[in-house]
Amino acid sequence: MLKVENLHTYHGFLHVLQGIDFELTEGELLAIVGSNGAGKSTLLGTLAGVYAPKDGSITYKDEEITKYSVQKVVSKGICLVPERRQIFSSLSVKDNLLLGAYHRYHKDKKSIHKDYDDVVEMFPRLKQMLDRPGGLLSGGEQQMLAIGRGLMAKPKVLMLDEPSLGLAPLIVKDIMNILKRLCREMGTTIILVEQNVKAALKVADRGCVLAHGKIAISGTSQELLKNPKVQEAYFGKSSNKSDVPITM
Missing domain, CATH: 3.40.50.300 (P-loop containing nucleotide triphosphate hydrolases)
Structure with a gap:
């Protein structure tokens, strides 16, 4: 499904990734x-x-996506839930979740609300605080929100x-x-x-x-x-x- 071959990534002159290889099913x-x-x-x-590799390839379902x-x-x-959550602290839990589906809004609008309901059911603690600003959640609740937002990208x-x-x-x-x-x-x-x-x-x-x-x-x-x-x-x-x- 996902294949990474000989991946090399630099930050400036720093050679961070030095030939990474793995496959995922x-x-x-x-x-x-x-x-x-x-x-x-x-x-x-x-x-x-986010970072462009200097060498190597990333293949997803037989399509090379290295330079995407x-x-x-x-x-x-393919969706990344970043370190330290990075939720929108002033927006409600509901709005944070819906923002995860922003790229699907025009072509997949009908299924977004069903996906939202599914995600909320998966995180019962979030279901009780949908109108609460994300910044007022505990660390664990914010992490659940970040994962839920990622899942909204389907x-x-x-x-x-x-x-x-x-x-x-x-x-x-x-x-x-x-x-x-x-x-x-x-x-x-x-x-x-x-x-x-x-x-x-x-x-x-x-x-x-x-x-x-x-x-x-x-x-x-x-x-x-x-x-x-x-x-x-x-x-x-x-x-x-x-x-x-x-x-x-």
Whole structure:
């Protein structure tokens, strides 16, 4: 469904992504984990059309979208829920949600209201505060609103950048369960970028560890959870083996 080959992205002279390769199948949840500065947000931004890669290709359903604008990427069915929510704080919850469907308004107007009802049912807490300004919501509620707004774009591929950032463990668990449900019940393909490695891998089908702009380790989520290098680097578990921390 989505294929990334030899992707290289720069910020000025800084070579951030250094040859990224991976593939996604429909309905799969891929976790991309790693420390600060590994290139995770740049990877999502490149896939979303925010950053133009210097080399490599992004193919979606056999169509190369490497040089597409953000608007065209969204129209193809790929949506990014950015880090730190970035909701419109002065607008109501309802208006924030409806803005997620702005690009569909003229050609898909009839189905927008049904999609809105479906999203509201998925987030019962938001249903109770549809007229409340987004800026008055708690961090967890704002994250649910950001995900709901993303879903209003009717994406086939939903990308999330650090959705657990700054949230309490119980809220993180709720959000991870919602993502898992989106894959299992709605067939949404999800790319989840996270520093909360354990939470991400518990709900993911597969995972990649990003280090210094390259994929250092990849495999099923269970393989990564049991990997001594991952355990040592992210869970604080020492290994009796001669494994070293994840580097490139």
